[in-house]
Amino acid sequence: MSDTNADKEFALVTEYFHPDTASTGQLMTELAVGLEDRGLDMTVYTSQPNYHSGSNDRQPRTSVHDGVLVKRIRAPQFRQSSLPRRLFNWAVFTVWMSVALLVSRPRRERELVFVSNPPMLPVAMWAVAKLRGWEYTYVVYDLYPDQPVELGYLSEDDLVTRLWSRLHQYALHDAAHVVVLGPVMRERVIRRAGPGFDPEKVEIIHNWEDETFIEPRExxxxxxxxxxxxxxxxxxxxxxxxxxxxxxxxxxxxxxxxxxxxxxxxxxxxxxxxxxxxxxxxxxxxxxxxxxxxxxxxxxxxxxxxxxxxxxxxxxxxxxxxxxxxxxxxxxxxxxxxxxxxxxxxxxxxxxxxxxxxxxxxxxxxxxxxxxxxxxxxxxxxxxxxxxxxxxxxxxxNFTATRSIDAYYEVLSGTAPEPVSREYLLRN
The missing domain is CATH 3.40.50.2000 (Glycogen Phosphorylase B;)
Structure with missing residues (x-):
């Protein structure tokens, strides 16, 4: 790990994290643990479990998962069984997390890493990072407002879509890095970012599966x-x-x-x-x-x-x-x-x-x-x-956890990772 990264904290902001069973939660859990084992100082900011979970799964406000510090919002979260419930959870998480980060007092230089869900999170994190003077890496899992437009919830030309698109352009332009999941997504992101956007900051890192957890079986x-x-x-x-x-x-x-x-x-x-x-x-x-x-x-x-x-x-x-x-x-x-x-x-x-x-x-x-x-x-x-x-x-x-997490490490640290620890290999 470089001296620069030794003095930096990486704050991963994700709605889903262990023990939530959403695919995003599984991926973000493996990413945070993998980056911590590779030498980055990771802190996760997340919600209470709500994807397929009930109130009995409520987690402590602060905990440690496989060496990663986890901080959760205290606000109630509904089980995500309907769109209104998801909208409530998205709004609460986005607002609560924005305020929490704005008033937080990191001990060292901080860089944000956040995914594109909930839908307004990238715009909110862009605003937080601008106000706090932090760099950030934006991981695009779903592209907004393109998704609700394609589903027919919004029109391409209405005021909400145009305003959302403009704010999203700011979030793309000001990012230190933008991570996408494939070449077609990369082309669409660059096109949506508009004039003056630097396409060199867009990195393709595929999602992954644990090669030891899922194996061929007759x-x-x-x-x-x-x-x-x-x-x-x-x-x-x-x-x-x-x-x-x-x-x-x-x-x-x-x-x-x-x-x-x-x-x-x-x-x-x-x-x-x-x-x-x-x-x-x-x-x-x-x-x-x-x-x-x-x-x-x-x-x-x-x-x-x-x-x-x-x-x-x-x-x-x-x-x-x-x-x-x-x-x-x-x-x-x-x-x-x-x-x-x-x-x-x-x-x-x-x-x-x-x-x-x-x-x-x-x-x-x-x-x-x-x-x-x-x-x-x-x-x-x-x-x-x-x-x-x-x-x-x-x-x-091409699509193992080790390969993809190594790629994230290189984007965030600017250096190739050293071999992961023996403890990580045994755990995985």
Whole structure:
């Protein structure tokens, strides 16, 4: 670690952190612990657990997690079961965290690191950093206000969108570093930043999966597959958030076309759009037969639920090219299963799958394309094996936790990391 970084504290601001089960919380937990083990002084500013948690999960205001100091807001947080509850949580977290950081008294020079969620957090952290004279690194997981515009919540031309876009441009321009998740997202961020923005400050660092936690597993040796009747039928599965920006409608409609064939679809998870997806399956007469639904699985069961099928699904809504990159892609590749990628051909997810020959890409709404892909895999076990092996190999070469956290260290410190500590390796 350089002398400069020895005198600096890095404050990671994230709504989700351990023990929250949101993918962002898992990633930010691993990032903070990994950077601390590599020599950076990390302090996490976060909320009370609220993603799938109840009041019994309330955490102390100050604690230490795997060597990382964690400070939490004291304000109540609702369980995120509806949009109004999320809006409340977002507003409380953003305002509370802004005030807490403004009045804080760091012992050393401080640099902020924050993610793009909640939606107004980047603008609030830009204002805090300007007032306190701090540098900051902005990690773009979801691009705002592009996401609510694409979902139809806002118009491209209304006053709120224009004001939000302008403030967001300031946040991009003044950042020391901007981290994005792929080349398409990088292009969109640079375009949104407008004239005078330095594209050299935008770094591509992919999200990741723990290569030792999720490993390829044969269905015949997987208790989860056996328990849910997935060993014999050819199984196509989705696991994760069921939101409006995930195109699972195409999946269910394709399942209806395959109703009389030996194919099983499994959708695991919860989200704002689950009711609509379940109702669609009911209308098409495939619920509980061709398409099964399960809730989120316990953390200890994930190595089995995420490897329970023959092909895994990654699906994004049309118009979201460069707005986000699905973290499910890295998990699917870690599991060593071919990926059915429902996205535009030039989206970041499609590029990765195609370049690695790790699956088949199909455009949103192309029901027949999904049907043909599933039939091709079902009738060609060798193709399933080859693409699954390609997926795992590409994952190990590009999307492991060690590789990505090393890249974050280099961005924040300006130097290549030394080997991580023995304690970190044993812990992970």
């Amino acid at each position: 269905k015949a040796d997987n208790w989860f597959s056996d328990e849910h009747g997935l060993v014999e039928p050819f199984t196509v599965f989705y696991s994760g958030n069921i939101a409006h920006f995930h195109d699972l409608e195409t999946v269910v409609e394709a399942a209806a076309e395959l109703e009389d064939e030996e194919v099983q679809f499994l959708i695991i998870g919860e989200g704002d759009n689950k009711r609509n997806i379940v109702e669609l399956a009911e209308r098409l007469g495939v619920k509980d037969e061709t398409v099964k639904f399960l809730p989120y699985q316990d953390w200890d069961d994930l190595p089995y639920s995420l490897t329970c099928g023959d092909v895994s699904i990654v699906a994004v809504r049309e118009g979201f090219e460069g707005v986000c990159v699905s973290s499910k892609l890295y998990t699917s590749m870690a599991a060593g299963t071919p990926v059915l990628c429902i996205a535009q051909p030039d989206d970041d997810e499609s590029r990765i799958v195609r370049e690695a020959d790790a699956g088949i890409t199909v455009a949103q709404g192309d029901v027949q394309g999904v049907v043909e892909a599933v039939r091709r895999w079902r009738d060609d076990p060798e193709l399933v094996e080859i693409q699954g092996r390609n997926a795992r190999e590409a994952f190990e070469q």
